[in-house]
Amino acid sequence: MRPTEGCGPAPASPQDGAVIWRNRALRLLDHVPLPIAVVAFGGRILIVNRAMAAEFGLLPGQLRNRRILEYFTLRDSATLQALAEAVRMHRRSQYPARVSWTPAHGRERYGEMTVDLVSDTPEQTPNLLLSLRAVEVPRQSPPGPRSEVSPVEARILAAAARGDTTAQIAREIGVTADGVNYHLARLSRRWRVPNRTALVARAYATGVLAAGTWPPAVPAHPSG
Structure with missing residues (x-):
């Protein structure tokens, strides 16, 4: 007697197997501290x-x-x-x-x-x-003002000092708008300032942005 066609589960495809193993790997990673x-x-x-x-x-x-x-x-x-x-x-x-x-x-x-x-x-x-x-970072050698910002953050600060919007900064730097906001929020927490205006002022005060130049720019050869 011939087996009835269409009965029983269909054989798993290689793609299905890959998805199963990927999901297992993800569950395993989530338990790694x-x-x-x-x-x-x-x-x-x-x-x-x-x-x-x-x-x-x-x-x-x-x-x-x-x-x-x-x-x-x-x-x-x-x-x-x-x-x-x-x-x-x-x-x-x-x-x-x-x-x-x-x-x-x-x-x-x-x-x-x-x-x-x-x-x-x-x-x-x-x-x-x-x-x-x-x-842990050794207490005797804390980072100076300039080393507190990455090159990307310095460019974001320069663009913010020009008055660029978040979308304009994102296009110039090559990150997402959320990425721009993340960097600005991170700097705000680190410098303990409430808004972009204060961030720009702090950037000039610490030498992250070059004084006396327009448009705002990062010093070509920062010292310190």
Whole structure:
């Protein structure tokens, strides 16, 4: 007797299997207390676990497809050069990166991001597997006024001093409007000022913006 066609569950497709394993991996990551993210090589966030999203008072889905450098300041540009060279040479190693960030409710934190290059084959452009570890900053060497801002934040302050809107700043800097607001809010908390006008005044007072110039600009060769 021939089996009746159409009876019983349809065989699972490879795509269904990939979705199942992806969901299992996400559930596993959410139980890891270490902040972890998977980021495309260009910087777009693909996956974050709950511990990483919690650093900014957000849910994992709210960080997806955003730019990782909207949330972290890279303290050592040599890391980017090392990653670019590793991709060119098809290397798959770990790379440490010094970073800073400001949690949703708190003072700026410093730490080390361990970057793993991951891909199915060496020829593919890899994704970045990031794991974050906070470290204490020595009290005897606090950062000076200029080092409190990243290059992106300095450019945002210069644009704000010109009177640009959030949308205009976002187009100029190459981040989202939410990214601009995040950086401004982070600076406001760090400098303890209430609005953009006070932020711009503080930027001039600390030398982040060049005095006596128009349009507002970041000093070409800052001292200190």
